Amino acid sequence: MNANEWKDKLKAKVEGEGPLPAPDVPWSALEAGMVGIERRRIAWRWTGAVAAVAAVIAGIALVLPWSNPDTGGTSPIIAETEPKAVDVVELVEESPNEVSLLAMADVRPGRKVSLAQSKQVYAPEAIVVGDVNTATDEHNDAAEPAAVDNTKSEERPSSGETASMVNTYNALWEDLERETDRKLKRGRLSIGIGSGFTAGSDIGIKDYYEAPSMDDPNTGEIMIGPTEPSTPSKELITLDFPVSFGVSAKYAFNKRFFVLGGLSATSCNASSKAIDGERLWYFGPSVGAGVNLYQNANFLAYSAASGKLDWCVSRRDLPLLPSMNLSAGVQFRLGGVTWLYAEPQLKYTFRSENSAATVSFETPVLFSLSVGLRFDL
Amino acid sequence: MKQKLKHAYENHGAHLLAVCRRYMPDQQTAEDMFQEGFLSAFKAARSFKGATEAELYSWLRAIMVNTCLMHIRRKDILKDASDIEFQSDIPEDDVGLDSLDRQTLIELISSLPAGERTVLNLFVFEDMSHKEIAAKLGITEKASRNKMHRAKAMLAEKIKNYER
Numbered sequence: 443m444n445a446n447e448w449k450d451k452l453k454a455k456v457e458g459e460g461p462l463p464a465p466d467v468p469w470s471a472l473e474a475g476m477v478g479i480e481r482r483r484i485a486w487r488w489t490g491a492v493a494a495v496a497a498v499i500a501g502i503a504l505v506l507p508w509s510n511p512d513t514g515g516t517s518p519i520i521a522e523t524e525p526k527a528v529d530v531v532e533l534v535e536e537s538p539n540e541v542s543l544l545a546m547a548d549v550r551p552g553r554k555v556s557l558a559q560s561k562q563v564y565a566p567e568a569i570v571v572g573d574v575n576t577a578t579d580e581h582n583d584a585a586e587p588a589a590v591d592n593t594k595s596e597e598r599p600s601s602g603e604t605a606s607m608v609n610t611y612n613a614l615w616e617d618l619e620r621e622t623d624r625k626l627k628r629g630r631l632s633i634g635i636g637s638g639f640t641a642g643s644d645i646g647i648k649d650y651y652e653a654p655s656m657d658d659p660n661t662g663e664i665m666i667g668p669t670e671p672s673t674p675s676k677e678l679i680t681l682d683f684p685v686s687f688g689v690s691a692k693y694a695f696n697k698r699f700f701v702l703g704g705l706s707a708t709s710c711n712a713s714s715k716a717i718d719g720e721r722l723w724y725f726g727p728s729v730g731a732g733v734n735l736y737q738n739a740n741f742l743a744y745s746a747a748s749g750k751l752d753w754c755v756s757r758r759d760l761p762l763l764p765s766m767n768l769s770a771g772v773q774f775r776l777g778g779v780t781w782l783y784a785e786p787q788l789k790y791t792f793r794s795e796n797s798a799a800t801v802s803f804e805t806p807v808l809f810s811l812s813v814g815l816r817f818d819l
Numbered sequence: 820m821k822q823k824l825k826h827a828y829e830n831h832g833a834h835l836l837a838v839c840r841r842y843m844p845d846q847q848t849a850e851d852m853f854q855e856g857f858l859s860a861f862k863a864a865r866s867f868k869g870a871t872e873a874e875l876y877s878w879l880r881a882i883m884v885n886t887c888l889m890h891i892r893r894k895d896i897l898k899d900a901s902d903i904e905f906q907s908d909i910p911e912d913d914v915g916l917d918s919l920d921r922q923t924l925i926e927l928i929s930s931l932p933a934g935e936r937t938v939l940n941l942f943v944f945e946d947m948s949h950k951e952i953a954a955k956l957g958i959t960e961k962a963s964r965n966k967m968h969r970a971k972a973m974l975a976e977k978i979k980n981y982e983r
Binding site: 475 | 853
């Protein structure tokens with residue numbers, strides 16, 4: 443027998459016919475590992491998406507500098523010409539390259555600047571506007587106070603004028619802050635629409651026990667008996683990667699505290715012996731309270747705790763799912779009354795014994811992310 | 820893909836486990852590799868372009884072999900690969916393959932030392948040349964030939980001892 447014959451014979455013998463032991467690893471163990479991989483994959487995908495959104499927001503925040511009264515260099519300066527001579531407020535910038543829409547938004551609550559005015563004022567040529575509407579200026583008309591005097595566009599105000607401008611601007615800023623405070627103190631209602639994504643499965647049910655039912659002999663009423671953990675009709679139901687959407691309302695009592703409530707619908711794939719591949723719909727209310735951690739005219743960071751009750755409207759025999767959410771959110775003003783919010787949440791689903799079944803959970807704590815819009819009323 | 824893998828598990832699980840068993844020294848490690856191989860297949864599901872069951876089996880088999888080789892490399896059990904020529908006094912035709920059943924033969928192969936076992940598996944069952952084996956395992960071609968020669972001799976000895 444030569445080497446090749448030996449090799450072929452060995453190969454034929456080992457890979458040919460004959461009984462082989464079946465693997466001890468059950469398919470359920472492999473499937474559990476695959477669910478873990480899916481979870482990690484989705485968690486990474488969402489982490490990437492959140493990081494990308496955060497990077498974009500951070501990029502915008504860097505490109506568009508925030509207005510700061512203490513650092514006039516990065517903000518448009520609101521200068522007031524001789525108050526007694528002309529009662530006109532104009533916007534003057536020191537550095538045209540640092541103009542930003544966000545900076546403009548910061549002065550919005552107090553005094554509105556028309557688009558035409560802002561274009562004129564923020565035009566690169568309009569470095570400084572001074573002495574408008576004075577008797578000595580032959581090129582300007584008192585009826586057009588915001589017109590730019592190109593003949594003097596290269597002039598800089600004197601140091602006294604600059605100090606006066608900064609003081610005026612600071613006074614105006616304080617006025618704006620007071621107005622915002624007044625609004626916050628009397629309470630503010632906002633309405634939100636949003637969507638939530640959970641990075642994982644098993645939001646609800648794992649081991650499901652059918653409860654025995656029996657008729658009450660006295661009243662004729664159908665009663666649901668207590669569920670024994672050892673009930674043989676144990677059924678495994680897994681809810682995969684739920685997606686929620688809904689509406690919410692948030693009422694801020696003051697600058698610090700708020701309450702919130704909402705209604706949401708959750709959709710997820712269910713897999714079990716009985717309802718394999720069925721899409722389940724949960725619907726339920728939520729209420730909670732929270733605290734604002736930091737806020738300014740365009741940004742709000744907050745933390746909230748809320749309770750939620752989910753009811754499966756597509757399979758009404760399934761138990762109610764009470765849960766608790768802890769969230770830490772951020773809001774960015776998109777413009778006017780519109781805010782964009784992103785709210786990472788930790789959700790804990792409680793064991794439920796208030797219906798015809800008892801559920802227990804292998805992974806009751808899940809991470810989810812809600813994003814949406816809020817509108818101040 | 821999960822359904823396809825489940826189908827493969829049910830129909831070819833024993834064969835795929837046998838592949839792992841040939842590469843691993845004991846049943847427990849082989850089961851671990853089998854499980855790891857299936858999870859690797861699930862992770863790499865997008866790379867599977869085949870359509871038939873045979874293609875799926877071949878793909879899974881290749882994943883099982885790679886999983887075992889990665890385990891062997893991780894454990895660094897090929898570090899003793901030597902270039903010393905092994906002189907066997909066992910005739911090649913005296914191996915008694917016919918007298919053994921399939922499972923016993925697999926267990927005898929898995930009882931070989933790691934280096935010899937790995938080279939034998941790659942040479943005989945994956946139809947790789949010594950050059951390819953050397954490149955895959957990071958050893959010299961001469962060491963691969965030497966280990967193959969030694970594996971054949973050791974296997975013949977084990978078969979002879981088993982028959983007694």
